[in-house]
Amino acid sequence: xxxEIMLLDWWSSMFxxxxxxxLVEKGLKYESREEDLNNKSPLLLEMNxxxxxxxxxIHNGKPICESPIIVEYIDEVWKxxxxxxxxxxxxxxxxxxxxxxxxxxxxxxxxxIWTSKGEDQEAAKKELMECLKILEGELGEKPFFGGENFxxxxxxxxxxxxxxxxxxxxxNFSIEAECPKLIAWTKRCLQKSSVSSSLPDSLKIHDxxxxxxxxxxxx
Amino acid sequence: MAGxxxxxxxxxxxxxxxxxxxxxxxxxxxxxxxxxxxxxxSQLLLESNPINKQVPxxIHHHKPICESLAILQYxxxxWPSAPSILPSDPYHRAVARFWAAYIDHKWFTWLKxxxxxxxxxxxxxxxxxxxxxxxxxxxxxxxCSKGKDFFSGDRIGYLDIVLGxxxxxxxxxxxxxxxxxxxxxxxxxxxxxxxxxxxxxAVKDVMPDKDELLDxxxxxxxxxxxxxxxxxxxxxx
Numbered sequence: 001x002x003x004e005i006m007l008l009d010w011w012s013s014m015f016x017x018x019x020x021x022x023l024v025e026k027g028l029k030y031e032s033r034e035e036d037l038n039n040k041s042p043l044l045l046e047m048n049x050x051x052x053x054x055x056x057x058i059h060n061g062k063p064i065c066e067s068p069i070i071v072e073y074i075d076e077v078w079k080x081x082x083x084x085x086x087x088x089x090x091x092x093x094x095x096x097x098x099x100x101x102x103x104x105x106x107x108x109x110x111x112x113i114w115t116s117k118g119e120d121q122e123a124a125k126k127e128l129m130e131c132l133k134i135l136e137g138e139l140g141e142k143p144f145f146g147g148e149n150f151x152x153x154x155x156x157x158x159x160x161x162x163x164x165x166x167x168x169x170x171x172n173f174s175i176e177a178e179c180p181k182l183i184a185w186t187k188r189c190l191q192k193s194s195v196s197s198s199l200p201d202s203l204k205i206h207d208x209x210x211x212x213x214x215x216x217x218x219x
Numbered sequence: 220m221a222g223x224x225x226x227x228x229x230x231x232x233x234x235x236x237x238x239x240x241x242x243x244x245x246x247x248x249x250x251x252x253x254x255x256x257x258x259x260x261s262q263l264l265l266e267s268n269p270i271n272k273q274v275p276x277x278i279h280h281h282k283p284i285c286e287s288l289a290i291l292q293y294x295x296x297x298w299p300s301a302p303s304i305l306p307s308d309p310y311h312r313a314v315a316r317f318w319a320a321y322i323d324h325k326w327f328t329w330l331k332x333x334x335x336x337x338x339x340x341x342x343x344x345x346x347x348x349x350x351x352x353x354x355x356x357x358x359x360x361x362x363c364s365k366g367k368d369f370f371s372g373d374r375i376g377y378l379d380i381v382l383g384x385x386x387x388x389x390x391x392x393x394x395x396x397x398x399x400x401x402x403x404x405x406x407x408x409x410x411x412x413x414x415x416x417x418x419x420x421a422v423k424d425v426m427p428d429k430d431e432l433l434d435x436x437x438x439x440x441x442x443x444x445x446x447x448x449x450x451x452x453x454x455x456x
Contacts, residue, residue: 050321050355059310062310064310064313064317065317066316066317066320069313069316069317069320070313072312072313072316073309073310073312073313076309076312077309089293089296089297090279090282090284090293090297092292092293092296093284093289093290093292093293094284096286096288096289096292097284097285097286097289100286100288100289101270134270
């Protein structure tokens, strides 16, 4: 019996993008449903009653929520193709640590940059750059965070790259100036079809955020 | 000397460090416990966890593993012989990870919010939120345990450890605020589970005494209140 896979998603969500990348890496066919986050579908509310958020992966009718959990699930179920996590327990622990670090820092800091101004914005910019430098240090000379191969940490971080232009534009700074190796890594990742087909255009995100700022009255 | 291969940097009062104690106990792994002083962190801790500089850290074959949830999964994978900590089925593993994330990112944040809430109204709202979170987890317990004693079934596992480590601090919040949070009427499953969890072999020998934890918490909060009063005191005091 063929697997039935559905993804409840939202086009600009870095978290949804992670799941798209994982599904393409594994060569999986799936149905994508774009949610209206202002009018969430009964299916979303049924499948994720606790958080009511996307992404939700529905595999043969069973929901899996929270993007890092979904990506690990996909990696475990379809383990024979393009493994995203090493089989070595120590490498897996390191990958989980860095994915957790990314989740604790990047989204909130990036969000602060385009929703605030003045001192708050400067503080967020400074902290974001510190975090990205730490991540660049962790990448080191490796082609990917996963080593020779694209892996779990790469999936977790690369989806923020299409938001970098938005952060830089509204924050008036350059990520490449301070983290050139990280930007080189994003370009390397974008050469993979799983990544390039899963990330929307940076300008489209910028325009979307421009509309959001107008809507929320952020100058 | 097998014990020196495995070291845990922790503090006796840290619920996250308690998770590591329990997990290693389940696997019958010998380890050396290093009690850290968080006011004067050891060089080993700062080198092993340079990013967060926090406990717990598991050091295995001189390699550090940080973040308690990553440590629990590492322990399960590095010592794969039974009993296992996570379920074997990928879907049940995803469910366990989901509830662990909920407990850590939502519920524990609310529990911490009780201590930082100022004024009677804010305190009540914070306590209500903790209770509501437990009602949500009660439902999860019903689905995960399927009528058995623990989230993981007949024996304690990942979710039992993730939530169970907070029972001491939940008791502290109840005593300090003179309320019942783990209510036998509203959460009968969890109330029964809590008693059984604390009696488990891998738990009872390492779980800190809850009244000692209460004394410690009272001391810490008193010191914090004093420091705050000093900060707020008028300049010519």
